[in-house]
Amino acid sequence: MSNLTSPYDELADAYHATIDPDGAGLIDPTFDALAGEVRGQRVAAVACGQGRDARRLADLGAEVVGIDASESLLAHARELERQSPRGIEYVHGDAQDLRPLADASFDGVVCYMALMDIPELEPTLRSVARILKPDGWFVAVITHPCYKSPAHGELVDHVEGTYRRIAGRYFEEGPHNSATRWEILPRVAYHRMLSTYVNTLVGAGLSIEQMAEPIGDRPVWKEAAGLLYFKCRAAR
Numbered sequence: 358m359s360n361l362t363s364p365y366d367e368l369a370d371a372y373h374a375t376i377d378p379d380g381a382g383l384i385d386p387t388f389d390a391l392a393g394e395v396r397g398q399r400v401a402a403v404a405c406g407q408g409r410d411a412r413r414l415a416d417l418g419a420e421v422v423g424i425d426a427s428e429s430l431l432a433h434a435r436e437l438e439r440q441s442p443r444g445i446e447y448v449h450g451d452a453q454d455l456r457p458l459a460d461a462s463f464d465g466v467v468c469y470m471a472l473m474d475i476p477e478l479e480p481t482l483r484s485v486a487r488i489l490k491p492d493g494w495f496v497a498v499i500t501h502p503c504y505k506s507p508a509h510g511e512l513v514d515h516v517e518g519t520y521r522r523i524a525g526r527y528f529e530e531g532p533h534n535s536a537t538r539w540e541i542l543p544r545v546a547y548h549r550m551l552s553t554y555v556n557t558l559v560g561a562g563l564s565i566e567q568m569a570e571p572i573g574d575r576p577v578w579k580e581a582a583g584l585l586y587f588k589c590r591a592a593r
């Protein structure tokens with residue numbers, strides 16, 4: 358029995374009830390576009406939580422394994438799988454080693470909105486590279502490190518009536534008090550500079566093929582990017 362836990366264990370019911378209570382799966386056209394044609398592919402959803410990303414990939418035709426450190430979120434994922442089977446396997450494990458997953462066993466890996474919750478980036482990305490087959494792909498989605506740095510806020514431009522994003526403490530990498538985040542998220546998150554993400558991806562052998570910064574729904578996210586997407590490729 359593993360003693361691996363996640364700060365999400367205590368928040369699991371609230372997270373599940375807010376994020377995807379009926380289990381319909383992730384709705385994110387930018388994610389779908391970057392993942393591309395996944396039909397028939399074996400895909401790992403790393404840090405899958407209650408499985409909304411895993412369900413989306415399965416609905417797009419992939420054979421999916423979801424892995425997460427939170428048994429409480431995985432319980433929701435497994436219950437949704439029981440209610441509406443998609444053939445998804447859920448595994449309890451640490452993204453920083455992905456020990457339950459074999460080398461070179463996946464065509465693709467996704468990590469949706471989770472790298473900021475994982476303490477160590479380098480072993481996580483090295484583990485992603487390890488489980489990918491040659492030429493396999495990796496899609497990661499994170500809160501934008503430039504606009505959601507450890508200190509941030511919003512200003513209203515009274516001339517234009519539009520929003521401005523202010524961001525500070527950008528160079529302070531590592532854990533920070535993230536109490537300003539949504540209440541369904543833990544109070545600690547891990548900040549890295551954009552260059553750290555890029556250099557660590559490349560250092561793990563994951564070359565960047567594409568990035569995306571879609572315009573969001575809230576007024577402030579029409580002025581600055583709230584999310585950052587990477588699509589990477591393992592070596593042939």
Ligand SMILES: C[S@@+](CC[C@H](N)C(=O)[O-])C[C@H]1O[C@@H](n2cnc3c(N)ncnc32)[C@H](O)[C@@H]1O
Nearest residue numbers: 363365404405406425426427451452469471474
């Ligand atoms: C914001 S949630 C995202 C979950 C899911 N991908 C989604 O989009 O709903 C972050 C997830 O990262 C997981 N997590 C944090 N640290 C982890 C680790 N070391 N190994 C595996 N999962 C981890 C948490 O348990 C949580 O499920």
